Amino acid sequence: MTVKIDGNLVAAAVRKEVAEGVQTFHNQTGQQVGLAVVLVGEDPASAVYVRMKEADCAEVGIRTFDTRLPADTAQDELLTLVDELNADARVHGILVQLPLPAHIDEEAVINRIAPSKDVDGFTASNLGRIMRGACGLRACTPLGVMRLLEHYGIDIEGKHAVVVGRSTIVGKPQSLLLLEKNATVTICHSRTADLPAVCRQADILVAAVGRAQLLGADCIKPGAVVIDVGINRSDSGLVGDVDYAVAEPIASAITPVPGGVGPMTRAMLIENTLQAAQDTQ
Numbered sequence: 014m015t016v017k018i019d020g021n022l023v024a025a026a027v028r029k030e031v032a033e034g035v036q037t038f039h040n041q042t043g044q045q046v047g048l049a050v051v052l053v054g055e056d057p058a059s060a061v062y063v064r065m066k067e068a069d070c071a072e073v074g075i076r077t078f079d080t081r082l083p084a085d086t087a088q089d090e091l092l093t094l095v096d097e098l099n100a101d102a103r104v105h106g107i108l109v110q111l112p113l114p115a116h117i118d119e120e121a122v123i124n125r126i127a128p129s130k131d132v133d134g135f136t137a138s139n140l141g142r143i144m145r146g147a148c149g150l151r152a153c154t155p156l157g158v159m160r161l162l163e164h165y166g167i168d169i170e171g172k173h174a175v176v177v178g179r180s181t182i183v184g185k186p187q188s189l190l191l192l193e194k195n196a197t198v199t200i201c202h203s204r205t206a207d208l209p210a211v212c213r214q215a216d217i218l219v220a221a222v223g224r225a226q227l228l229g230a231d232c233i234k235p236g237a238v239v240i241d242v243g244i245n246r247s248d249s250g251l252v253g254d255v256d257y258a259v260a261e262p263i264a265s266a267i268t269p270v271p272g273g274v275g276p277m278t279r280a281m282l283i284e285n286t287l288q289a290a291q292d293t294q
C-alpha cells in the first residue's frame with residue numbers, strides 16, 4: 014500500500030506545537046511573537062497567500078503587522094519600511110510577499126531584511142548558512158519537505174535523492190538540506206538530458222518545477238518516495254509536477270497536490286517566526 018503523505022495532518026501538528034511555544038514565549042518574556050507582512054500591489058494570488066498566512070498566525074497567537082502598499086510604491090520607500098521593521102522590537106519576523114512589481118529589485122529588498130528576521134529564509138545570508146551547514150532560518154518549503162520525511166520516518170542517509178528544479182528558494186536549498194542528511198543528491202533542471210532516466214534512479218524524488226504533471230510513470234522507480242512541490246493550475250483544478258494517478262501505484266509514499274507540501278510551507282513560516290523570537294532571548 015502506498016503511503017499518502019498528509020501535509021495537512023503534519024502541518025496541524027506543527028501549528029499545535031508552535032501555539033504552545035508562542036504561549037511559553039509570552040509567559041517567559043511578557044512579549045507577543047510578531048510577524049510583519051508586507052504586500053505590494055494587487056496580485057490576487059499573493060493576496061490569498063497573505064490572508065492564509067495571517068490566518069495561521071492568528072490561530073497560533075502570533076501578532077501580525079500588516080502593511081499593504083500600492084503597486085507603484087518606490088523601491089526606496091519599501092527599503093525604508095524594511096529598515097523600520099528591522100528596528101522594531103515587536104517584529105520578530107518579516108515577510109515581504111513575492112513577486113514584487115517589476116520596477117522593484119527583489120534581491121535588494123529581500124537582502125535588506127535582517128537575517129535574524131528573515132523567516133522566509135530567502136536572504137543570501139541565510140541561504141549561505143545552509144551551504145555552510147550553520148544554524149539560521151531556513152527556506153520554508155524545503156524545510157517543510159524535510160519535516161514531512163522525518164514525520165513519516167523516511168530514511169534519507171545513503172539514499173539517492175533527485176531534486177528536479179534548481180531555483181534559489183526551493184530546488185537548491187532542498188538539495189543542500191538532503192545532502193546535510195547524507196543523501197546522495199542529483200539536481201535536475203530544464204537542460205538535463207533524459208530527465209526520466211535520471212528520475213528513475215531516485216529513492217527520493219522531489220519535483221519543484223512548475224510544469225503540470227511533467228513527471229509520469231517513466232520517472233518513478235518502484236518503491237520511490239515522491240515529493241511533489243509543484244502547484245499548477247489546470248482545467249481540473251490544482252495539480253502538481255507529478256502525474257499523481259500513474260505515480261501513486263509505483264511509489265512507496267507520495268504527497269498529493271493539494272494537501273502535501275503546500276500546508277507545510279505555511280507551517281514552517283510560523284515555526285520560523287517563533288524560532289526568530291526565541292533567538293532574540
Ligand code: NAD
Nearest residue numbers: 154178179180183202203221222223242243244274275278
Ligand atoms: P522556478 O520557476 O523558479 O524554478 C523551476 C525550476 O524548474 C528551474 O530551476 C528550471 O530549471 C526547472 N525546470 C523547468 N522546466 C523543466 C523541465 N522541463 N525539466 C526539468 N526541469 C525544469 O520555480 P520554483 O519557485 O522553484 O517553484 C517550482 C514549483 O513549486 C512551482 O509550481 C511553484 O508554484 C511551486 N512551489 C510550491 C510551494 C509550496 O508551498 N508547495 C512553494 C514554492 C514553490
